[in-house]
Amino acid sequence: MATLEQLGSEKYVLLTTFRRDGRAVPTPLWVVPDGAGLAFWTPNGAGKLKRIRNSGRVTVAACDMRGNATGEPIEARARIGDAADRRRVGEGLKRKYGMIARLTLLGSRLRRGIDGTVAVLVSAEPVT
Secondary structure, X not given: OOOHHHHOOOOOXXXXXXXXOOOXXXXXXXXXXXXXXXXXXXXXXXXXHHHHHHOOEEEEEEEOOOOOEOOOOEEEEEEEOOHHHHHHHHHHHHHHHOHHHHXXXXXXXXXXXXXXXXXXXXXXXXXX
């Protein structure tokens, strides 16, 4: 079974968040390693942020670009990062994904402004 650190090297990771009624909502996304965990960027106001704020409970698994899981899911905890986290994760995405990440992040900044995206940090801490 992969660890969160190992998932940080995957090109795509399937993040699954959970609604209040327990239904799973999977989303494939880009991630970067973040210490012993993972981190990613997402638009402010995205549904996954609401679900993360609600419980913080997530699962992550390696996947392809269409979200088809290629590995076993790992239970984890997600939390919203601050402005420093957002900058650090953005730089990590640029290093890992190159020009396509630079263009994607620039487009996001032009559409949403500097505060239009947030960093989400995923760790192996138990959800309470």
